[in-house]
Amino acid sequence: MGVDTPSIADAAATALADARARIRTGELTGPTSGLAPGFAQANLVILPGSYALDFLRFCVRNPKPCPILEVTDTGSPHPGALSPEADLRTDLPRYRVFEDGSLVDEPTDVSRYWRDDLVSFLLGCSFTFEWALAAAGLPLAHQRQRVNVPMFVTDRRCTGAGPFEGPLVVSMRPFIPDDIARAVEISSRFPAMHGGPIHVGDPAELGITDLGAPDFGDPVEIEPGEVPVFWACGVTPQAVVVEARPPLAIFHAPGHMFITDRPHAEFDSQEKAS
Amino acid sequence: MGVDTPSIADAAATALADARARIRTGELTGPTSGLAPGFAQANLVILPGSYALDFLRFCVRNPKPCPILEVTDTGSPHPGALSPEADLRTDLPRYRVFEDGSLVDEPTDVSRYWRDDLVSFLLGCSFTFEWALAAAGLPLAHQRQRVNVPMFVTDRRCTGAGPFEGPLVVSMRPFIPDDIARAVEISSRFPAMHGGPIHVGDPAELGITDLGAPDFGDPVEIEPGEVPVFWACGVTPQAVVVEARPPLAIFHAPGHMFITDRPHAEFDSQEKAS
Numbered sequence: 001m002g003v004d005t006p007s008i009a010d011a012a013a014t015a016l017a018d019a020r021a022r023i024r025t026g027e028l029t030g031p032t033s034g035l036a037p038g039f040a041q042a043n044l045v046i047l048p049g050s051y052a053l054d055f056l057r058f059c060v061r062n063p064k065p066c067p068i069l070e071v072t073d074t075g076s077p078h079p080g081a082l083s084p085e086a087d088l089r090t091d092l093p094r095y096r097v098f099e100d101g102s103l104v105d106e107p108t109d110v111s112r113y114w115r116d117d118l119v120s121f122l123l124g125c126s127f128t129f130e131w132a133l134a135a136a137g138l139p140l141a142h143q144r145q146r147v148n149v150p151m152f153v154t155d156r157r158c159t160g161a162g163p164f165e166g167p168l169v170v171s172m173r174p175f176i177p178d179d180i181a182r183a184v185e186i187s188s189r190f191p192a193m194h195g196g197p198i199h200v201g202d203p204a205e206l207g208i209t210d211l212g213a214p215d216f217g218d219p220v221e222i223e224p225g226e227v228p229v230f231w232a233c234g235v236t237p238q239a240v241v242v243e244a245r246p247p248l249a250i251f252h253a254p255g256h257m258f259i260t261d262r263p264h265a266e267f268d269s270q271e272k273a274s
Numbered sequence: 275m276g277v278d279t280p281s282i283a284d285a286a287a288t289a290l291a292d293a294r295a296r297i298r299t300g301e302l303t304g305p306t307s308g309l310a311p312g313f314a315q316a317n318l319v320i321l322p323g324s325y326a327l328d329f330l331r332f333c334v335r336n337p338k339p340c341p342i343l344e345v346t347d348t349g350s351p352h353p354g355a356l357s358p359e360a361d362l363r364t365d366l367p368r369y370r371v372f373e374d375g376s377l378v379d380e381p382t383d384v385s386r387y388w389r390d391d392l393v394s395f396l397l398g399c400s401f402t403f404e405w406a407l408a409a410a411g412l413p414l415a416h417q418r419q420r421v422n423v424p425m426f427v428t429d430r431r432c433t434g435a436g437p438f439e440g441p442l443v444v445s446m447r448p449f450i451p452d453d454i455a456r457a458v459e460i461s462s463r464f465p466a467m468h469g470g471p472i473h474v475g476d477p478a479e480l481g482i483t484d485l486g487a488p489d490f491g492d493p494v495e496i497e498p499g500e501v502p503v504f505w506a507c508g509v510t511p512q513a514v515v516v517e518a519r520p521p522l523a524i525f526h527a528p529g530h531m532f533i534t535d536r537p538h539a540e541f542d543s544q545e546k547a548s
Contacts, residue, residue, distance in 0.1 A: 056330050073436075159354075
């Protein structure tokens with residue numbers, strides 16, 4: 001899709017190069033949704049090396065909210081596997097910088113915070129399964145309503161690792177019952193992008209009391225007959241890291257993701273040859 | 275399969291408890307193939323904490339040979355996710371202990387080598403996809419010929435991480451052309467157990483010159499018309515770690531795996547709900 005023929009692939013590659021250049025120079029500082037269509041985007045977490053092993057253990061133990069796409073070499077800002085030419089210090093439109101658990105800056109470039117002991121983690125992002133759902137003709141309420149997906153803190157605990165522990169955060173997308181099986185089936189094909197939902201139906205089962213009051217993002221209207229479907233969300237690791245209060249932690253600003261060089265389809269476990 | 279009904283599940287659980295007890299006391303010191311049928315087995319790598327982040331990065335970068343099932347807390351010998359009651363110091367029938375890259379011991383218990391800074395990694399093992407292949411009626415030549423699966427060092431390099439780098443090691447199983455598609459399809463359902471093959475056919479493409487002279491394991495006879503099929507192999511991380519010469523590294527002895535509490539079917543990506 002989108003990269004099937006040379007001319008479309010060329011156009012897609014040009015759009016990617018253009019988006020990355022405009023982000024790098026600071027011309028483009030807004031959310032990345034809709035930019036460089038066809039390419040997977042990723043959550044970013046940057047931590048001092050002394051926290052990296054525990055954080056990686058946390059990701060291994062909680063693969064639904066924290067699917068690991070890549071871990072850089074210590075001190076390197078280059079994601080060699082996903083996008084070797086990219087620089088994680090400049091190639092996201094906006095970042096959030098935390099010191100000792102407090103938000104201290106929301107810059108468009110984190111070069112001045114860079115240290116030789118930092119390790120960067122790129123984690124899967126729901127945009128890829130949303131792309132697959134849309135390609136299959138399944139309507140997404142938050143896109144139709146032009147708002148951010150609603151996210152909720154649940155009463156389920158992640159499996160802890162060292163200083164990292166906390167609740168699972170989920171995103172919610174409503175579907176009519178006829179579409180639920182396909183929504184599950186399609187998103188399940190992308191385990192590196194949060195995979196299938198963790199829950200279908202009654203939000204109380206997750207300790208969510210009011211779907212109209214999300215903890216992050218925006219409320220979406222649920223039409224009569226629609227059922228809420230919940231996916232593990234990439235906000236989970238951000239919340240857990242902030243709670244652990246490391247001396248320094250850098251994230252993408254919400255919605256301001258890293259755009260990778262890799263087409264969505266590469267993360268389809270039923271397409272992947274190796 | 276094998277745990278479908280309560281009585282069969284009970285018998286399987288009893289066989290598991292019995293095998294683990296006999297291994298723990300040192301009564302059972304042989305290979306684990308065929309023990310506690312129905313339960314997944316795992317490769318074991320134990321390293322000092324100072325090597326753990328680089329090794330985990332190596333595994334993330336090379337998921338086919340090094341699929342991560344679990345990483346323990348530093349100093350803990352208990353695999354909390356796979357088998358919380360187990361003790362990795364005593365619950366494998368035989369180990370290999372390396373100091374500075376040299377084999378120094380092949381004990382049946384590594385309690386005396388234990389240190390508070392050790393981290394244990396459990397990696398997926400091909401027994402699970404072999405179980406699935408056998409359940410589907412696909413004959414395995416090495417089992418029919420009652421030898422170990424043949425393994426070969428290839429000319430493909432793994433993606434390095436810190437001190438860890440080296441060639442990909444593969445295992446080879448021959449199939450008739452009619453069975454190849456199903457062998458690929460079935461093994462691909464188990465990404466945590468090496469997943470689908472990395473190559474089908476001409477061994478020269480992997481730099482393998484003589485199928486009759488494996489680097490590890492035993493040669494198998496390939497019948498006329500059979501095609502060699504190659505899977506990434508759990509010997510890869512052992513070879514790479516030994517080359518890096520850490521002061522201490524402990525592995526399972528070849529074929530003497532850790533038997534987990536988890537049924538094979540739990541690792542089938544098409545069965546798994548979450």
